Amino acid sequence: MKAGGIELGEGGKSSTSRSGVNKGVSVLDFIFRILAFIGTLGSAIAMVTTNETLPFFTRFFQFRAEYDDLPTFTFFVVANAIVSGYLLLSLPFSIFHIVRSSAQRTRMILIFFDMVMxxxxxxxxxxxxAIVYLAHKGNARVNWLAICQQFNSFCQRTSGSLIGSFAGIILLALLIMLLGVALARRP
Amino acid sequence: MKAGGIELGEGGKSSTSRSGVNKGVSVLDFIFRILAFIGTLGSAIAMVTTNETLPFFTRFFQFRAEYDDLPTFTFFVVANAIVSGYLLLSLPFSIFHIVRSSAQRTRMILIFFDMVMxxxxxxxxxxxxAIVYLAHKGNARVNWLAICQQFNSFCQRTSGSLIGSFAGIILLALLIMLLGVALARRP
Structure with a gap:
């Protein structure tokens, strides 16, 4: 009963201002979600479209590098595609939170999936x-040569496509914090 | 005022049983934290102590593999060491949550750092x-040879040390969920 009394006091004190803050937080959530969607989708597309054919070739084969020569890059594309798809699907929830700023259950579901993503x-x-680093620097001890001297544009493209993905990581972390703030401030 | 009234009803209904559930959740939190600490510390130690010297050598050098030949493994060790150190430091908080099952602020701080970790x-x-996969399979397209044929025990050791780390990931995810349950069920 005591806990109930405290909640009652808080609820009466500043219910409207809290709901206003939650609305602002929800709008920010929506913007971050769109930015993260663009970042991860851009990363996936930049990686998928990466390939380079060197201008010289021997009788037996042409020197050609594609992103799916390295399985890790395939995983990178799949991960980015899944996350960007999820972010797109989560946009309606984000709009719902702007309209109904006191919704809790959907916020909890969203915070859970955000964390998984x-x-x-x-x-x-x-x-x-890790693979891009290896492609740039190589490793003399285990005799893996840096391939970036030959496949220069391939390396630049794959390195660049990491940026959108890491921006997505930061934005998702911010999204989780925003949802946490909104949940902590329940009116 | 309406929200306050609902909270009052809930608070009066089952305040004691909720506190009991939270205590159980906190005990589980403590156990998972210890397990995750053991897993990550074990991973870090297993990786640091990995080295293999092959029984044959040329006039110029001996064939020797150590974990820090690959910078990624150094990052792996540092990450595991930081996480296991954090988990050890978080144990007192976990005990505090068992004693005071209604604490919210410390749970929020803990859930934040758990997520970062x-x-x-x-x-x-x-x-x-990604590197262990490359060591096992190699990559014919970019001419990186699998080193596991030569450095067999080195490869087994590094692969094995991943297990503790991945167990730590699962346990940390469970810890975040447990904290979320405890926060959602605030009495």
Whole structure:
């Protein structure tokens, strides 16, 4: 009963201002979701369209690099595609939160899936970053040569496509925090 | 005022049983934290102590593989060490939650840091997994040879050390969910 009394006091004090803050938070949530969607979709497209054919070739084969020569890049594309698809599907929920700023259950569902997507995107992006690093620097100890001297544009393209993905990671982390703020401030 | 009234009804109904559930959740939180600490610390130690010297050598060098030949493995060790250190430091908070099952602010702080650590551990583990995959399979297109034929024990050890790290990821995700349940059920 005591806890109930405290809630009653808080609810009466500033219910309208809290709902206003939640609306602002929800609008920010919507904007971040669109930005993260653009970032991850851009990353996926940039990676998928990456290929480079070198201008010289031997009798037996042409020197050609495509993103799916390295399985990790395929995983990167799949992870980015899944996350961008999820972000698109979550936009209606975000709009619903702007309209009904006191909704809690949908926010909890969203925070859960956001977290799953954050983990997936982090996994994809960091695995791809490890391979991109190797492509740039190579590794003398295990005799893996840096391929970026030959496939220069391929390397630049794959490195660049990481940016959208890492921006997506930061935005998803911010989204989770925004949802947490909105949940903590329940009117 | 309406929201306050609903809270009052709920608070009076089952305040004690909710506190009991929260205590159970907090005990589970404590156990998972210890398990995740053991997993990540074990991963870090297993990786750091990995090295293999092949029984044959040329006049110029000995064939020797150590974990820090690959920078990604160094990142993996650092990520696991940071996460296991954090998990150890978070144990007192977990005990505090068992004693005071209605604490909210500390739970929110913990859920935030748990999420940061989940992202860090996922990044480390998946980057290391990408390299381990390459060590096992190699890549014919970019002429990176599989080194596991030569450095067999090195490869087994590094692959094995991923297990503790991935178990840590799952446990951290469960911890975040448990904290979320405890926060949602605030008495």
């Amino acid at each position: 954050l983990a997936l995107l982090t996994a994809g992006a960091s695995a791809a970053a | 989940l992202a860090l551990l996922t990044a480390g583990a998946s980057a290391a997994a």
